[in-house]
Amino acid sequence: MEDVKEPSKSALKKAEKQAKFDKAKLEKKAKQLPIVGGAAKGGAAASKTSDIIGITASKEHDFPQWYQEVVLKSELIEYYTEISGFFILRPASMYIWNVIRKWFQAKIEELGVEEASFPMFLSAKSLEKEKDHVEGFAPELAWVTKAGDKDLEVPVAVRPTSEAVMYPYYSKWIRSHRDLPLRLNQWNSVVRWEAKQTTPFLRAREFLWQEGHTAHLTEELAGEEVLQILEFYAGVYEELLAVPVVRGKKTEAEKFAGGYYTTTVEGYIPSNGRGIQGATSHCLGQNFSKMFDITVEDPAEKGKHINVWQNSWGLSTRVIGVMVMIHGDDKGLVLPPRISKIQAIFIPVGLTAKMTAEEKAAHLKRVDELYETLKKAGVRSDIDTREGYTPAWKFNDWELKGVPLRIEFGPKDASNEVISYARRDTGEKGTIPIAQMTTEVPALLEKIQADMYNKAEAAFRAHRIKITKWEDVTPALDAKNVVIIPSCLQMACEDKIKELTTGRADESTDTPEAAKAPSMGMKSLCIPFEQPEGLVKGETKCLNPECQNLAESWCMYGRSY
Missing domain, CATH: 3.40.50.800 (Anticodon-binding domain)
Known part of the structure; x- marks a missing residue:
């Protein structure tokens, strides 16, 4: 990597001039675009960008605004103005979601997964059973405290996820090893009352998803299903949405709370260089079956009871947002043919x-x-x-x-x-x-589908950088890359890496990209199943300069959503 230099006065003037030029160009473009309603014929200027039919923001220069305009003006979503943080999914979005649903449902039915529907409310008593797991959701729980004008004797929470709703009944229904595997999936919505700024598809207070919950006799059988489901998730992205993903395992710091281990598919957004979690398939181990007393008699030893092994896995409407960000351009949406309602x-x-x-x-x-x-x-x-x-x-x-x-x-x-x-x-x-x-x-149409995937895959490959020198990390992040580094995989080390990479991106460079780079630190995205060469266990040191541990594997890090 090149040494970072102080910006020259001429470079600063050049950057300022470029910024003014970009602003003037966008304003000119906005004036040339057609206006909604009667103003279109009269040629009157729009008072707001939302009144202009076309996209006014540049994907390269104002990515957040561009994204908001695209999902709104392409009629994927509408803002629900009654309560902030909620969005209406319009028919174009629901068509995409239903294509995904039909494709995925057919795959899991081949595994013997059955569809079910559980209530959306859960009691404080159920939550108490899994308090360690629910702790992460606690700030986002929405509580119902009244029915009409009367206070409820016992408040109930709207599900943020359904373990506490479903697992008491798994304990009731699973009496023998002959009842295994029990594999149920439901398509529903969940509520997580986000305190942060919400974004259509990516971060909403209510979203659609599927959640599968299964029970197995052994760790081996549970582990086999975890990877089968993960491959289905990769298929949703790669085969339907033309979006490349990296398959991998989450570190202990990033795994599902209360789970045994978590596998994931991770995406990449070229416009800002951020990683984004695509979907997760978790092996819960026996943790939840112990909480909810889900046991069977051991078929190998009469009279002995064992806790079942459980999995959970979920995919949400976030997939639509990822697709929009990767394929869209300054004219609007670019839809892969396989999921487009009109081809x-x-x-x-x-x-x-x-x-x-x-x-x-x-x-x-x-x-x-x-x-x-x-x-x-x-x-x-x-x-x-x-x-x-x-x-x-x-x-x-x-x-x-x-x-x-x-x-x-x-x-x-x-x-x-x-x-x-x-x-x-x-x-x-x-x-x-x-x-x-x-x-x-x-x-x-099939060629278009393949070309869209190949373009996105080439971009992801080019921006997935293997790094062996700590001083190369921040410049690589500022250049919109995710990095693959030798890691000891310890939680304390991950916290330190995030701390060491937090702060304004390199402000001494004279590029517009550096000036707009996010200030967040990087975090682990996954331990890729596809491991690069060059790491020698017992010899290669963890890349964190303040860590003395040896590396366990290559780990993919990045700034992320």
Whole structure:
């Protein structure tokens, strides 16, 4: 890594000039964008960026504002103004979530997991049984203290997770080793009354998720399922959302409270260099079965009772936010075809005032026929025949909503027996013969899916840096990387690493990236299953300069959500 130097006066002036230029550019862009409602025709300037249809913030220069605009204006969410911290998931979001749900549900059913539904309230008595586990949720618990105008004799909490709701009944239902494995999953919402600033999908006071809770006879059987579920989670990200993840195990400091060990899939957000937890699959060991007295007679030794081994695993609507942050651009959403409600949008073009009513009707009828043909071929399609909007306006609108493929069809296309297309992910344009449309359009959609994944995977690989010198850590973080370092995996050491890397990012550099880098310290993300070479147990020292321990493994660290 290069030595850090003091910024020169010329560099500071250059940075100031660039900042003014960026601001002026964004303001100019905002004035050029169409306005909602009647103002669009009159050309009046919008009073707020929320009144402007297009995206006004730059993903590169104002990532938080960009993200807020994209999820709102692409109609993924609406803010629930009655109570702060809650969001309405609109049909576009629910479609994505339901695709994930169907895919994942089919996978877990093959394992013998059954669906259940437990009440959303839990008692203080149940919480007391697992107080060590619930301690981390205590500040976020929402309590119901009244029914009508009467105080409840015993207040009840809205579930932040369901162990305390479900496990008393596991104790009741599991009487013999023949009742094992017991595998239940539920799709529900949970409430965690976040004190921090909330963000759509990433941090909300109520969110949708699935939570699986299973019981097994042995540690080996429980461990086998933990990894099976983790691979399903990786599949949700990689196969459906085109998002690469690192599979690994959480350190003791970061594992699920009260659990035996936690496995995880970890993502990466290129725009700010932060890591983000994607989903977790926990082996709870026998900790909870001891709390809730879930035992069976040992089949190997009559008369002896043993506690069952338990797992829990969960995936939430956070996945949608991760997908948006990775693939979106300054035009709005970019959706992978496999989860997009509309994969191809037909837009009739070239309908001029010189054309007769009969000619226009014949052309639109041909578009309908093409749409029906593509629909029968299994492509989720639609036609934009809205009146009063130009084709260019429609192009921008569908780009904002992230539809993977735009198909234009005009009189020239008709005479050439082709359709014209534009890819949302790359902007690449081309034509496809109508006779080959039913095979080439599905193939193109699969190519878009693969290209989106490969682009994101290349970015993650390039920014996952193996480091063996402590002085290289902060510059690597400031360059928007996550780092893989030799670690002793001790809790005290992790706390110290976070402390040593906390503070303003290197303010002596003259790059805009450094000036905007987060001030948080890095924390462990996971111990990757894919371990780099170069660490020798018993010889390689932990990278923390204030730690004298030897390294146990390579551990991935980073600034994180």
